[in-house]
Amino acid sequence: MNQVIDYIMSLTNLYGLVHKDKVLEICNIQNDEKIDLEVIDKIMKEAPEMLAKNFVEINGDYFVSETIMEFDEFETQLMQRKGKPFYIPKKEELLKYKNETYFEVPKEYEDLLSYIANNLTDGDEHFAEILCEDIQGICQFAFSVSTIFDIFNRNEISFKSEKQISELMELVMKLANNTRLWENNGHTPNEIFEKIEKPNLRPLPKERFPGFMNFEEMDTTNKKSGPKKVGRNEPCPCDSGKKYKKCCGK
Template sequence: MEELLDYIIALTNLYGLVHKDKVVEIYNRQHGKKVDPAAVDALLQDPTQELEEEFVGVFGEHFVSQPILEEGAFGEELRKRKGKPFHVPPREELLRYRDDFYFEETPEYEALAGWLGENLFGGDMQPAELLCEEIQTVCQFDFQVLDVLELFNQEKVRFKDQAQLEEAVGLVGKLADNTRLGENNGLTPRELRRLQERRMV
């Protein structure tokens, strides 16, 4: 039961919302021992305190992150995901998403953090990493370039010229394009675009 709860929490953090059948499918694919669908149904009917503490709620046959429920956005969020394939990480990677602050540190993330440290923080990587984590969060939720520019303003980041600002924005764009999104069922925009292009061939 404990690992089933871990899966539900991790999948909800990764996807934002997940249908009970998808939980069973992914859990069974990654385990020799199969989970009884009735165990998942029981958690939908009577969520444990652990799920509530991890901000996992229930809507119908879905486990849903509490912010989506609180915003009354379930229907809209479900529509965003319709027809999109799922990114299912290997078991070890998937369970890292049990921590709702976890994100995959991609080469694009490392490139931006390194650039920020070298160009804006005089080689000091600690503030560069903190800023890069904030930018990563912006990229995960309805990314807009203006939101990142506003973040730079809030953090009192000063660019030496327009060219340096444009270089930073370019790196942020690459990070956003390679960030896993709940609305894409865990796929990055780049991965989803490639899958859609293959279908059109």
């Protein structure tokens, strides 16, 4: 039963929400020892508190991320993923998602991390990693260009030119299109585009980028002592006891 619970948590973190029948299907595909629906029904009946401690809630026949329920997005999420195939990684990769902070690190993430470290954080790799984790979270959960620039403004990061902004945003868009999304049943926008031929790619904006300070403002603030740098997976500075991404970083 413990392995089935691991699958429930992993699939919920990967998909945002998952029907109990899909949990049963994937468990039986990936394991020699088969289970029946009674095992999952028993977990739904006897272990809701344990699942809730791992940010998984039960809604009817679905296991659902706490975030979706908290923001009343269950029906919206169901509609967004309608007709889309499921991304089902191999067992070893899939069970990594038991950790709710886990995300797949594609080449596009590494490219962005390298660019930020080399061009925007004076070689501070830890700071660059914090920024990239924030950007990845935005790409996954609430993508907008202005929100991306809010990260840099909040951390008083200045840009040398619009060319540098364009280079950065091209890398961000590549990451966004290769980030696994709940509304795509775990697929990336690029994968959905290839699989069902829909124009889901996020284009690089052609207009002047919104949401950031002008160069004069950035130049005067960049040398000031910056605010505390908090990663999405670090404790929230408000002392709530929650992780930053589940509290003030939402």
